[in-house]
Amino acid sequence: MKAGGAADARWMASAIALSNRARPTSHPNPNVGCILVRDGPDACRVVGHGWTQSGGRPHAEAMALTMAGGAARGAHAYVTLEPCAHDSTRGPSCAASLIDAGIARVSAAMLDPDPRTHGRGIAMLEGAGILCDVGTGARDARAAMAPWLHRQSMGRAQVTLKLATSIDGQIALANGESRWITGDRARAHAHMLRATHDAILVGRGTLAADNPRLDVRLGGLEHRRPRRILLSSGASAPDGWELAQSADAAARLPGIHALLVEGGAGAAAAFIAADLVDTLILYRAPILLGHGRAALGDIGLASLAAAHGRWQCADIRRLGDDIFERYERVRG
Numbered sequence: 001m002k003a004g005g006a007a008d009a010r011w012m013a014s015a016i017a018l019s020n021r022a023r024p025t026s027h028p029n030p031n032v033g034c035i036l037v038r039d040g041p042d043a044c045r046v047v048g049h050g051w052t053q054s055g056g057r058p059h060a061e062a063m064a065l066t067m068a069g070g071a072a073r074g075a076h077a078y079v080t081l082e083p084c085a086h087d088s089t090r091g092p093s094c095a096a097s098l099i100d101a102g103i104a105r106v107s108a109a110m111l112d113p114d115p116r117t118h119g120r121g122i123a124m125l126e127g128a129g130i131l132c133d134v135g136t137g138a139r140d141a142r143a144a145m146a147p148w149l150h151r152q153s154m155g156r157a158q159v160t161l162k163l164a165t166s167i168d169g170q171i172a173l174a175n176g177e178s179r180w181i182t183g184d185r186a187r188a189h190a191h192m193l194r195a196t197h198d199a200i201l202v203g204r205g206t207l208a209a210d211n212p213r214l215d216v217r218l219g220g221l222e223h224r225r226p227r228r229i230l231l232s233s234g235a236s237a238p239d240g241w242e243l244a245q246s247a248d249a250a251a252r253l254p255g256i257h258a259l260l261v262e263g264g265a266g267a268a269a270a271f272i273a274a275d276l277v278d279t280l281i282l283y284r285a286p287i288l289l290g291h292g293r294a295a296l297g298d299i300g301l302a303s304l305a306a307a308h309g310r311w312q313c314a315d316i317r318r319l320g321d322d323i324f325e326r327y328e329r330v331r332g
Helices: 006-022 060-072 094-101 120-127 138-144 146-154 184-195 204-210 247-251 265-273
Strands: 033-039 044-051 076-079 105-108 131-134 158-165 170-173 199-203 227-231 242-244 258-263 279-284 292-294 311-319 322-329
Touching (some): 006 033, 006 044, 006 060, 006 105, 006 138, 033 060, 060 076, 060 094, 184 322, 199 204, 204 227, 227 247
Parallel strands (some): 158 258, 227 242
Antiparallel strands (some): 033 076, 279 322
């Protein structure tokens, strides 16, 4: 089951790119991508491709096989997750479908952690005489499916905290004015971030001050409607909102793989204090606000030493005049 070479890596990278189209709409299933390739007299050609559809069905392999039709026979399938081995009321297993279609070879980026399939999908395929390898593009495939994998392993959503601040770490003037700290490109990027999350959370203070819509205002993505979560110790939430009375309760709400925390300082501090933030996104504008409203409240640090070694910078770039930074929580 040894992974392949440079050509396999390129095809798998394309399958991973397709898998990103399914975030977050593939819930409750993982966002998987699949490409079917056949050797031709002059070059390889794609005969089918697919990604997990809204609501989890059809699976990526089913979509690619439907597109390929009879051309799937003898093809090489590149799939970002081991083909499922368990039938369901919603359709046959992908391993069985690939066998029936006459696929000659399957490259999977990684094994499925679901115990119903883990290793069984590859075993079914090899039992039918199909050549299989596992591991090509594994790191990138894991990154693309990170929210689903996180839910599988941790039992809670992957949490991203987003902060838009001035250079001196303020999110608003002292009087609460905060529109707009960052520029157009940073705000558009933040809306793209929203589009990849199942739900967005704010605290009651932010709800009262801004009455945010938390929608996606980008052309072609307006249909993305993340669930709106209110973090509050109160007993109720407005119509169209769901209530979570603690950060941990919010992270464990059913049906959420990726949770985006947008504000304010109290909500942000609650998630950091509970060590529930997995990714920290900063949009930093080239302005100084001085005495304003800080991005974070008390996060419970007992010493300066305890602040070190917890975050690793994974990305930094310019978005117009603003700076985008992404940090990942360092865990044992």
